[in-house]
Amino acid sequence: MPQLLIAAARRGKIAFEHGDILVVAQKIVSKSESSAARLLKIKPSPKARTLAKSLNKDPRLIEIILRESRRIVRSDHVLIVETRHGLICANAGVDQSNVPGNDVVTLLPRNPDRSARHLAAALNKLTRKRVAVIISDTFGRPWRLGLMNVAIGASGVPALLDLRGTRDRDGKPLHATILAVADELAAAAGLVMGKADGTPAVIIRGYQFQPTQDFAARIIRPAGEDLFR
Amino acid sequence: MPQLLIAAARRGKIAFEHGDILVVAQKIVSKSESSAARLLKIKPSPKARTLAKSLNKDPRLIEIILRESRRIVRSDHVLIVETRHGLICANAGVDQSNVPGNDVVTLLPRNPDRSARHLAAALNKLTRKRVAVIISDTFGRPWRLGLMNVAIGASGVPALLDLRGTRDRDGKPLHATILAVADELAAAAGLVMGKADGTPAVIIRGYQFQPTQDFAARIIRPAGEDLFR
Numbered sequence: 205m206p207q208l209l210i211a212a213a214r215r216g217k218i219a220f221e222h223g224d225i226l227v228v229a230q231k232i233v234s235k236s237e238s239s240a241a242r243l244l245k246i247k248p249s250p251k252a253r254t255l256a257k258s259l260n261k262d263p264r265l266i267e268i269i270l271r272e273s274r275r276i277v278r279s280d281h282v283l284i285v286e287t288r289h290g291l292i293c294a295n296a297g298v299d300q301s302n303v304p305g306n307d308v309v310t311l312l313p314r315n316p317d318r319s320a321r322h323l324a325a326a327l328n329k330l331t332r333k334r335v336a337v338i339i340s341d342t343f344g345r346p347w348r349l350g351l352m353n354v355a356i357g358a359s360g361v362p363a364l365l366d367l368r369g370t371r372d373r374d375g376k377p378l379h380a381t382i383l384a385v386a387d388e389l390a391a392a393a394g395l396v397m398g399k400a401d402g403t404p405a406v407i408i409r410g411y412q413f414q415p416t417q418d419f420a421a422r423i424i425r426p427a428g429e430d431l432f433r
Numbered sequence: 434m435p436q437l438l439i440a441a442a443r444r445g446k447i448a449f450e451h452g453d454i455l456v457v458a459q460k461i462v463s464k465s466e467s468s469a470a471r472l473l474k475i476k477p478s479p480k481a482r483t484l485a486k487s488l489n490k491d492p493r494l495i496e497i498i499l500r501e502s503r504r505i506v507r508s509d510h511v512l513i514v515e516t517r518h519g520l521i522c523a524n525a526g527v528d529q530s531n532v533p534g535n536d537v538v539t540l541l542p543r544n545p546d547r548s549a550r551h552l553a554a555a556l557n558k559l560t561r562k563r564v565a566v567i568i569s570d571t572f573g574r575p576w577r578l579g580l581m582n583v584a585i586g587a588s589g590v591p592a593l594l595d596l597r598g599t600r601d602r603d604g605k606p607l608h609a610t611i612l613a614v615a616d617e618l619a620a621a622a623g624l625v626m627g628k629a630d631g632t633p634a635v636i637i638r639g640y641q642f643q644p645t646q647d648f649a650a651r652i653i654r655p656a657g658e659d660l661f662r
Binding site for chain 1: 521583592593616623
């Protein structure tokens with residue numbers, strides 16, 4: 205995949221530069237890692253059958269979603285789950301769109317931070333530029349309508365930027381100010397990725413940041429700390 | 434405020450163009466509308482006193498937050514409420530940062546969509562350019578750490594972009610694909626706004642969109658539809 209991305213950038217007359225952030229849609233990462241399942245090969249469990257009936261879905265699809273999940277958060281109309289990574293999203297990220305035919309579904313990458321790290325390392329080697337990588341997916345969220353592109357994997361870029369201890373313009377300390385930078389970068393990329401467009405990779409240039417060892421799994425809020433639940 | 438924003442843009446050697454999106458931090462909108470309260474003038478209710486004690490906060494501040502709220506969502510460590518607008522956020526957006534002194538706190542604008550509409554109209558008149566406006570604030574969210582900049586008011590730009598009925602690259606219909614465009618635009622602006630920086634206005638140029646009558650309150654998910662709760 206790194207070669208394909210560099211070739212695609214070249215066709216767009218773009219050469220990677222130090223500090224570029226490449227935001228890649230989960231879908232192409234999953235495809236390149238063969239993180240997928242075939243419906244024909246799935247034998248749904250009784251639990252999947254029951255759930256599929258109430259949701260009016262293919263029981264094999266539900267079975268795959270359950271295998272990708274730690275727990276079901278909600279199951280009317282849509283199945284909202286906590287994935288094995290701890291991400292909370294619809295259908296555990298299992299998706300039939302932008303995949304040819306009706307048999308194959310893509311799964312989320314096994315370890316999106318590792319995928320981001322490997323891709324960044326390969327890009328840095330091939331281009332000799334310090335390129336950061338974010339792997340994104342579009343998630344719904346509570347309280348607000350619409351999907352947003354969020355960071356499920358990251359390498360080289362801050363996931364969370366901790367401004368605690370800094371002061372505002374009037375010298376007052378800023379409490380509780382940790383910015384979800386990787387999610388904001390993913391969201392910015394989401395504006396040009398579209399969804400049906402098939403623009404699965406976006407380069408963000410000019411964002412000022414310190415290279416870090418940070419990773420996207422750190423964004424997942426520990427359940428015990430979740431004041432919003 | 435429109436004149437101040439145009440002057441600030443001019444100092445940055447930027448003239449507004451058709452299709453520009455101006456993202457403005459809630460804080461300066463609230464200041465320009467005098468949407469603020471003075472702690473000295475507040476007499477806290479018994480409920481505010483009790484809550485303040487458990488949160489170790491100024492009871493007058495809690496009183497102001499309660500007046501701005503429809504209901505309390507959660508109240509340990511931080512007070513998460515549903516504001517009178519229906520927004521769910523910490524402290525109802527009542528904020529002491531970037532305000533001189535210790536007496537004045539800012540409130541969210543009364544009607545952020547109206548504020549955006551008025552600002553867009555004034556900018557369009559003064560610049561003779563079709564400029565869209567988003568009013569943003571940084572909110573926490575369930576399940577994921579870190580604050581994100583979101584759109585609390587909007588004018589001239591889509592709040593939600595409905596792609597249902599469109600098809601993916603393989604011709605399959607895209608279900609459930611409504612993108613939270615205004616929030617993604619606010620998030621993109623958040624990357625350069627910082628928090629302590631005092632960069633309260635950002636121009637996004639080059640984003641392709643159809644001018645609309647859409648507004649940010651539409652992003653608020655009706656409670657009955659909230660599958661994530």
